[in-house]
Amino acid sequence: MFAGTYRPLGDKGGPEVDRAERAVIAALLKHNNVVEEALLMSQMVGKMEPKQTKSLQHIWDKAYKMRVWILEQSQKSKLITEGEK
Numbered sequence: 886m887f888a889g890t891y892r893p894l895g896d897k898g899g900p901e902v903d904r905a906e907r908a909v910i911a912a913l914l915k916h917n918n919v920v921e922e923a924l925l926m927s928q929m930v931g932k933m934e935p936k937q938t939k940s941l942q943h944i945w946d947k948a949y950k951m952r953v954w955i956l957e958q959s960q961k962s963k964l965i966t967e968g969e970k
Contacts, residue, residue, distance in 0.1 A: 913944040
């Protein structure tokens, strides 16, 4: 992730949600034609602070919003299930 990116929920959700977030990122990278840009940035990590681009930041933000949505839906489902007992 990008330095300074605010993620109040952190990485909550477990491995299934992690996998879904990675899939969203991969699909958005491909469909926005920025795979090479992301690969170049990943090679710079550790060597220097990679410059954040608007396109990649937008993709990371959208993927995180998907994580939040999944967690919200999970909570709603649990509340409904508990209410039926």
